[in-house]
Amino acid sequence: MDAYEFIRDAIIEGKFIPGMRLAEESLAKEMNLSRTPIREAIRQLEAEGLVIPLKRGVSVRHFTNDDIRQIYDLRTLLEGYAASQAAIHRTESDLLEMERANILYEEAISGYVESDMKSLKDIVQVNQKFHEAIVAASKNEHIHFHISKVVVVPIVFRSFYWYNSFQLKQSLEVHKIILEAIKNREPERARIAMHEHIYQGRDHVLKHLEQIKNIHLLKEEGK
Amino acid sequence: MDAYEFIRDAIIEGKFIPGMRLAEESLAKEMNLSRTPIREAIRQLEAEGLVIPLKRGVSVRHFTNDDIRQIYDLRTLLEGYAASQAAIHRTESDLLEMERANILYEEAISGYVESDMKSLKDIVQVNQKFHEAIVAASKNEHIHFHISKVVVVPIVFRSFYWYNSFQLKQSLEVHKIILEAIKNREPERARIAMHEHIYQGRDHVLKHLEQIKNIHLLKEEGK
DNA sequence: CATTGACTTATTGTATACAAACAATTAAAT
């Protein structure tokens, strides 16, 4: 569905900010459609929890710091499990896929210049590729469904945009450790490495949120 | 949404069997609505994975044995996590709620007569109450979202209907062990007990599925 | 007899129309 992707992307990219009401008519006009497909897209987004119903219509969901913490806890659980299962069920072609993703990742961060959106989008995509390869290797097709719900969240999705070169390289190193564990068929090691990886991501996001809060506080004082 | 509940219930109760196409017009007529709200309900069910899109329209999703196994693995992970977190974060009122659910459970199974639908529905509901109380005590509001997706699945939902008195009593005993662990603030013990509880449920379902398969095979031979 | 092709039918997907609910603004009364 086209309308679905349009609205979802606008939400996770922050174009539609939390609390904003989604007016069907204006959305319809914006993408040259009638209200009918717009409403159907909204129902899907509602089922995924990206928008919340009001008395009439819906608004973009706001995620609190606690939400982010809880969501990351679940992501840690799910991706850690995926990594441990991958260490058990991975085939040779799975390993190849993960290695390929990591090589692309390495290339992408070597070509990275601070705050260049184009190269960052590549990194985001390649990072996703690695994580998805692990899920595929876990041989549990339902994991993907759940992980997508803890990743496609506005703040989480954009967290990549405030990484620096060093942090990206560090991230690659952890990827290599995870891959090594999966290759050696060490489920616990793979799980723990993935845990640490995701938790670092969580701290990264929370630290950034803290900074934003402080900026707002300074603004308040400046008035 | 009323249309949503109508269709969802029909699917998880097995009135709409896997593979069956959902004809919008006939559904609309059946519940005295136009196609518009029906279609919106279908989009939600699609987002939840209970129906799958065809070239045009949707059909009720079929869950294979592997699906069931994978879904139960995830449920084990999620409910085990919920139990361990509940052991850490539970308040006194959380404990009260769980105890109350277990007392109701005990009453419900004492009043149970084999294959009496009325009393079974009560048991299903009270069982849910206990599991939800644990999720509430875990203090992670997002767990519920994910667990609901591994519970509201046709075969899983109906699995209760082929328990006997002894198995129900046994189930209650495990509930008590889980509660004890949560009361004593023993996260690992709570997690493991919950694991075992869910895995028993899984085996129960898979065994039943095996039986059904055998019945079908016998029918084939009889031809 | 089977296979291809055109035509007919049925059902979906999208647009529009209408009714109901909520919000907002203005007027009236205390």
Next chain:
DNA sequence: ATTTAATTGTTTGTATACAATAAGTCAATG
């Protein structure tokens, strides 16, 4: 001046209408 009432306007929710596409049937031809 403030609060209440009423009326107007905007937006959602549902129904209907229309267009597009897939499927099924029947006939025609190899």
